[in-house]
Amino acid sequence: MSYTVGEMAKMLNTTPSTLRYYDKEGLLPFVGRSVSGIRMFTDTDYEWLQIIGCLKKTGMSLKDIRKYIYMAMQGDDTIDERLQLFLKQKEAVEKQLAEINETLDIINFKCWYYQTAKEAGSTEVPKNMSLDEIPEQFHAVREKLRRPNKAETYEQKVE
Amino acid sequence: MSYTVGEMAKMLNTTPSTLRYYDKEGLLPFVGRSVSGIRMFTDTDYEWLQIIGCLKKTGMSLKDIRKYIYMAMQGDDTIDERLQLFLKQKEAVEKQLAEINETLDIINFKCWYYQTAKEAGSTEVPKNMSLDEIPEQFHAVREKLRRPNKAETYEQKVE
DNA sequence: ATAAAACCTAAAGTCAACTCTAGGTCAAGC
DNA sequence: GCTTGACCTAGAGTTGACTTTAGGTTTTAT
Numbered sequence: 001m002s003y004t005v006g007e008m009a010k011m012l013n014t015t016p017s018t019l020r021y022y023d024k025e026g027l028l029p030f031v032g033r034s035v036s037g038i039r040m041f042t043d044t045d046y047e048w049l050q051i052i053g054c055l056k057k058t059g060m061s062l063k064d065i066r067k068y069i070y071m072a073m074q075g076d077d078t079i080d081e082r083l084q085l086f087l088k089q090k091e092a093v094e095k096q097l098a099e100i101n102e103t104l105d106i107i108n109f110k111c112w113y114y115q116t117a118k119e120a121g122s123t124e125v126p127k128n129m130s131l132d133e134i135p136e137q138f139h140a141v142r143e144k145l146r147r148p149n150k151a152e153t154y155e156q157k158v159e
Numbered sequence: 160m161s162y163t164v165g166e167m168a169k170m171l172n173t174t175p176s177t178l179r180y181y182d183k184e185g186l187l188p189f190v191g192r193s194v195s196g197i198r199m200f201t202d203t204d205y206e207w208l209q210i211i212g213c214l215k216k217t218g219m220s221l222k223d224i225r226k227y228i229y230m231a232m233q234g235d236d237t238i239d240e241r242l243q244l245f246l247k248q249k250e251a252v253e254k255q256l257a258e259i260n261e262t263l264d265i266i267n268f269k270c271w272y273y274q275t276a277k278e279a280g281s282t283e284v285p286k287n288m289s290l291d292e293i294p295e296q297f298h299a300v301r302e303k304l305r306r307p308n309k310a311e312t313y314e315q316k317v318e
Numbered sequence: 319a320t321a322a323a324a325c326c327t328a329a330a331g332t333c334a335a336c337t338c339t340a341g342g343t344c345a346a347g348c
Numbered sequence: 349g350c351t352t353g354a355c356c357t358a359g360a361g362t363t364g365a366c367t368t369t370a371g372g373t374t375t376t377a378t
Contacts, residue, residue: 083270332366344354
């Protein structure tokens with residue numbers, strides 16, 4: 001079973017131009033052509049493109065993705081290299097996850113902050129609350145947002 | 160307590176150029192200047208920059224961040240708008256989290272795949288394994304990677 | 319048989335977010 | 349007082365990842 005660039009683009013929820021661009025950049029050396037020069041994508045190519053999409057989503061550059069594709073094209077000699085790449089990528093993605101969770105904490109704090117401000121009619125209310133008026137889950141976030149340096153030595157603020 | 164652009168850049172783990180660029184783009188209308196025109200960042204500015212960094216990390220464009228800053232500068236009339244913005248951003252980030260978790264599944268599968276290939280000396284081994292030879296946790300991922308389109312969608316295939 | 323739609327390439331254009339350069343001013347240490 | 353390093357602006361340049369355009373060929377539908 002094979003697909004044209006337009007069909008494959010639809011299956012991947014992208015555009016033909018993007019796939020041609022990837023091809024031009026050397027990311028799709030596995031894609032075959034018909035006698036008249038038209039790209040013929042297979043189900044296996046679809047799998048490759050899913051992997052490419054996965055790596056891209058986790059922030060890998062097209063250049064690095066190309067390196068991986070080249071490795072794979074070289075065959076079994078590069079198995080370990082590829083394993084290392086995915087192990088490294090796993091680390092990177094786990095770090096990303098942790099970071100996004102941290103920013104989610106900040107966003108949740110801000111939601112509470114503006115919810116409170118809305119009820120009170122002014123941002124001065126949440127802004128000036130002392131820690132014991134704030135839900136505990138937000139204590140750490142507020143401290144982190146305020147402290148210009150991470151040293152916990154002292155934190156006197158006088159204006 | 161006030162800081163120069165270089166000091167603030169260090170505190171935020173960025174560069175002076177980036178901060179000047181943000182300023183030029185209108186993201187930092189709150190930053191004051193000394194008599195001689197030098198930017199003077201305060202602790203409050205640091206908090207703003209943390210929020211900007213948070214929004215940026217979750218993929219918000221500088222343009223949209225500027226909109227938010229402008230809202231905030233307008234005062235209490237925009238509290239609800241800002242609340243809505245953060246609620247929307249919360250949704251977006253939760254979706255991001257789900258997506259990253261999905262790609263992490265794929266990466267974990269690939270780690271297992273290449274680990275298995277390494278032990279066997281060839282990618283043919285994991286590639287040709289039947290589902291019951293594969294750890295259950297990877298069943299769903301492998302199916303997803305392989306299936307060119309969902310069962311319910313109809314898509315004509317060229318042969 | 320012909321028109322429309324989908325394919326092809328090469329090359330130029332776009333966009334966001336920086337990053338660097340040039341030319342100059344200001345402030346701290348010797 | 350002088351040097352050095354940090355600051356300033358305006359504007360040009362860079363990078364990555366597309367996207368569009370122009371000009372042409374092939375496939376599909378009527």
